[in-house]
Amino acid sequence: MLQVVGGADPAADLLDRVFFALSDPVRRAILDRLGEEALLVSELAAPFDISLQAVSRHIQVLVRAGLVRQERTGRISRCSLVVGPIQAAAVWINHYSKYWQAQFDTLAAALEEIEERRSGAARLTTLRKRPRRRLPDP
Amino acid sequence: MLQVVGGADPAADLLDRVFFALSDPVRRAILDRLGEEALLVSELAAPFDISLQAVSRHIQVLVRAGLVRQERTGRISRCSLVVGPIQAAAVWINHYSKYWQAQFDTLAAALEEIEERRSGAARLTTLRKRPRRRLPDP
DNA sequence: TCAATAATCAACGTATATGTTGATTATCAA
DNA sequence: TTGATAATCAACATATACGTTGATTATTGA
Incomplete structure (x- = not known):
């Protein structure tokens, strides 16, 4: 591939x-x-x-x-x-566009989660939220 | 444009x-x-x-x-x-892909209509094998 | 310090893109 | 028939794409 x-x-x-x-x-x-x-x-x-x-x-x-x-x-x-070939291109580009957007949404959600946990930790020390898996380090 | x-x-x-x-x-x-x-x-x-x-x-x-x-x-x-630019391209290509497909669907429907009308008339008269119709002349 | 590493820059060859103008082919119509 | 029209072909100039190899820069780590 x-x-x-x-x-x-x-x-x-x-x-x-x-x-x-x-x-x-x-x-x-x-x-x-x-x-x-x-x-x-x-x-x-x-x-x-x-x-x-x-x-x-x-x-x-x-x-x-x-x-x-x-x-x-x-x-x-x-x-x-x-119309055929343009739809082949549309299929390709839509696949990646949606897939990538989903990846970025996941990333954004993960970051938001981390952010939330940080501010939450500042407020309550004991009642911590579910620990979240971090994104793999570079 | x-x-x-x-x-x-x-x-x-x-x-x-x-x-x-x-x-x-x-x-x-x-x-x-x-x-x-x-x-x-x-x-x-x-x-x-x-x-x-x-x-x-x-x-x-x-x-x-x-x-x-x-x-x-x-x-x-x-x-x-x-992700931005690929989505710009997706927007472009989807717009035309869908628009063109709609155009072709309309054309196909019109041709089918004509075909149906012709074959219906033919069946009533002689049961002839439907002759293929050419696209409208310029 | 100094060698290794990551990446880019620079120069080169070859192929292709894209425009031009002029010639050619084929068809239409007076 | 003959001139006009539609389109392509051919040759040319110029720019860019895309690969190579060798040099350069900057950074890392022993």
């Missing part, structure tokens, strides 16, 4: 490509608009201050990440969103 | 950096382990087949994305997770 496996894990590679695709504001804006409706490359390119060619290549990045599908009919190329 | 604003939108820049940081399997593995416990750079580097220097720079990427905090005491540098 920690080993860097290179091309041996297609799921990891997909996450690589999806997160990389999402790391650019132009590409996020493209996805944004494709969430509304399918659009042509030239329509997608219109709002940007960069060349059509540059936008075309941004779209290729999205296609390689599986986030966008292109269907060419004649000389036009209609781009539409594919 | 569609304009490429460069450095004018710190929130967009943060998303850029967070998603970029997540686009590498080594960095995701580092985050994975930091979710368990705070670790030193050398401890983080141990499982990998790359140099300590390379891992150190991966950590810098995570720090620049705000995902990791480093606290140096003496010659050691303890790395710990910061």
Whole structure:
């Protein structure tokens, strides 16, 4: 799991490509608009201050990440969103987001407990609260 | 919103950096382990087949994305997770994931409706095998 | 004091990202 | 047919990513 496996894990590679695709504001804006409706490359390119060619290549990045599908009919190329990969990324990020938040909540609770015990000990010397396990030292 | 604003939108820049940081399997593995416990750079580097220097720079990427905090005491540098930015990314990705899924559900429902109407009409007439319907033409 | 340790810095090579402009391909339409 | 249009391809420049090795800094502990 920690080993860097290179091309041996297609799921990891997909996450690589999806997160990389999402790391650019132009590409996020493209996805944004494709969430509304399918659009042509030239329509997608219109709002940007960069060349059509540059936008075309941004779209290729999205296609390689599986986030966008292109269907060419004649000389036009209609781009539409594919929801699967973004949900794979959502699954990943939600898992860690929730897990980590839970870890931090636990830590916060433990610290609060310690704090409580300290102030409690100051007030009553004998009626001590349940001793709490400390967090492992660094 | 569609304009490429460069450095004018710190929130967009943060998303850029967070998603970029997540686009590498080594960095995701580092985050994975930091979710368990705070670790030193050398401890983080141990499982990998790359140099300590390379891992150190991966950590810098995570720090620049705000995902990791480093606290140096003496010659050691303890790395710990910061949950905020990953949740910002989770918010972004969940928003779009859910929104897009809803869009697709609506589309799917509409197509099913059309399909149902067609097959119902077909059954009453000839019991023909339902011909597949194309997506609406532009 | 002095050697070992933890981490970073610096320089280098290679690969990829991202923009540009110009050429090319394929299709549409007058 | 022929010119305009949609999109991609190709070549180029520049910047960044990411790995290496070697040097440097700061700290620890015998």
